[in-house]
Amino acid sequence: MPAPSVTRLPDVPALRAQVREWRAAGDTVALVPTMGALHAGHLALVERGLAACRRVVVSIFVNPTQFGPAEDFSRYPRDAERDLALLAQAGADAAYLPDVAAMYAPGFATTVHVAGLTEVLCGPIRPGHFDGVATVVSKLLLQALPDLALFGEKDFQQLQVIRRMVRDLDIPVAIEGVPTVRESDGLAMSSRNRYLSDAERRQAAVMHAVLREVAAAVRGGAEAAPALAAGRERLEQAGFGPIQYLSVNDAETLAPLDRVDGPARVLAAAYLGATRLIDNVPA
Incomplete structure (x- = not known):
């Protein structure tokens, strides 16, 4: 029996074509946005997506706009082949792997800012971080237009910012938080x-x-x-x-x-x- 595999979608046209095909067949679609370096917490999101929808697409994109100048963008772990193998084993249908140019074309000049929720906790410590998160997630939701998007509760402030953004911008996607997956001693998986x-x-x-x-x-x-x-x-x-x-x-x-x-x-x-x-x- 051949090893399971996921469909690789390199850009927005490929993503939209795949979602269009699923829609034509009457399938519902869940999106799991990630930055890769997948672990059991991410796979729990895939599992929940498969329970709620017929199809699951996982985005893998290390988003440069949510990292500060002194943060770990350059050394953030990347291993696409390992991630794809894990997604195949988990039963995901497709992986969306855009590069930076596909997400932020030359001349890109728009930022999404959510006030209030971003002014406490991580907000003052990581200036611009949640603008980067809100901008990239709004793009992913509009690119895929899934029925459902899933996020881990470990990043609870991020989850609340995304919920507020989706409500405020009338983006027609349900947002669901999934409980944090932990190691045996309680450490949140990250x-x-x-x-x-x-x-x-x-x-x-x-x-x-x-x-x-x-x-x-x-x-x-x-x-x-x-x-x-x-x-x-x-x-x-x-x-x-x-x-x-x-x-x-x-x-x-x-x-x-x-x-x-x-x-x-x-x-x-x-x-x-x-x-x-x-x-x-x-x-």
Whole structure:
């Protein structure tokens, strides 16, 4: 039996032709946007897409506009052949692999900016990041026009920014968040985890433990500040630093909360050695 394979779509015309063919057959379509370096978290998105729609297309594009000048765009892990093999095994139908010129043609001059949600948490720390995310995701959604697009909850702020953008711009695509997939010790799966040394990897799961402790402490309406202070101290003792934020925020608006009185998330971003880790849990 031949090994499974996915259809490679190199550019917008190929993507649209494939989606048109599926539509003509009456198929529904899910899109899973990724930057490659796939892991079990991405494959969970594919699995959910296959459960919800007849066809799944996965985009693989390391988007330069969402990286700052001192960030890891040049060294971000890339292994297209490995990614394609994983997608084939997962049952994805197609992989969309545009290059930078296909996504940002000469003279490209448009940026999508979502106010409010991008002004807290990662926003001030990574200026321009969410403009890059919103712009590329809006392009991917309009290029494919799927029924559904799936994003991991690990990047919770990104998920909320995309939901707001889609509502505001009347893009006719349903957006669904998929729960974070974790290693056995609780560490959120991430393409950047491969940057961790062995010693750092052993400490990395402390972030998830701290998030859960803070969530348990504030869930009944207790003041957040003492739990957040204790959480920061534990992160520092585990070798994290700088700690960019450890925060309790409204789950929809992302406004910081002193006390939880509705849906909320506990979110963190911190360096462990040279690797920036982010995670969040419901409060």
